Amino acid sequence: MRAQYHEELDYLGELLVEMTHLAGSALNRATTALLDADLTLAESVIASDELLNMRSRELGDRAVELLARQQPVASDLRTIIAALTMNDHLERMGDLAAHVAKTARLRYPESAAYPEVRELILRMGQVAQRIVEKVGTTIATRDVHAAAEVRHDDDEMDQLHRRLFAVMLDPGWPHGVEAAIDVTLLSRFFERYADHAVSVAQQVIFVVTGEMVVNPGGRH
Template identity: 50%
Template sequence: MREVFHGDLDQVTSDLVEMCALVRTAVERATQAILDADVQVAEQVIADDHTIDQTRHELDALAIDLLARQAPVATDLRRVVTAMRMSGEIERMGDLARHVAKLTRLRYPEPAVPDELRDLITRMGDVANRIVAKAGVVVAEHDGLEVHEVELIDDELDALHREMYTRITSESWTYGPGTAVDMALLGRYYERFGDHAVSVARRVNYMVTGELDGLPDVDERDDII
């Protein structure tokens, strides 16, 4: 019975890791799509988001089934409950990648990103890719000690987000309010991506330590600018 239980728990973990891998691909492709105004790649990201949603549903169903059949307590219970929450965070990261892809499609055949912000978006995409890769490692290795590293990567994203805000609201902005609005929302998608990764890492920490104190206000890292 216990062996079955731990086998199922391992399945839950590997589903989470798989979701992180899918999200990593999604954000990489979405960034490429918006930089190249490549609507085919954008469509692919949008379509593939269903796989992430589906994996989440399966994971949640398995977790509920585990609770019903096995009635876990203590650490095992924390693992199951935490996994159900992490699945929501990771799925949301997939949605944010999908949003980037949808902006590409909305502006196509025009490029959504003005030339002078290409470098900034490239960097945001790189950091987003890095943070989800790191979150995947934290989940796979149950390593709550790495939370701080994920937070440091998120700080990079926050700095890029502030840079975006400064650029689009500066006196010298020449692309008009419509493009400023697009870039504000795009910046926010990447920035929120990082917040969810931090939340995932902190939940792993909770799972390992049982310390609720370290637990996120989901949005403590979400500030308006």
């Protein structure tokens, strides 16, 4: 019985890692769809969010079933509660990737990644990718150092977010208000995606060390 229980606990971890892959792939493809004004790719990102949602429901059901059946205490209880919290963040990351794809779809056949912000959006996508990959590794390996690194990557994301705003506020910004609204929301989606990934990493640190990381600046 105990062996099966630990297999089931491990399976929660595997589901979470799979969810990081799905959320990572979704934002990666959404960013490409945005940069290339690729409608088919955008549609595929929007459709594939349902797979992440299914995994999320499976994880929620299994976690609650484990709580009911095994009555865990101490660190196992903490692990399962943390898995539920990570689950919510990862599900939301999928939503945000779908939002990026929806913006690409909305502006098709134009690209909402206007030339002046193209490079910055590309880099936001790359930083997000790096973060979500580290988070996946962190869940799989329980490597607290990698989890802590994610915060620095998130600082880079915040800098890119601020630089995007600076570009739009430049008197030379030629695309007017509608484009600024698009880019503001896009930038917010990337930034929030990274924030959720940081929250997942913090849960790993909590599970491994028992210490809750309190975000000094508060969340955005």
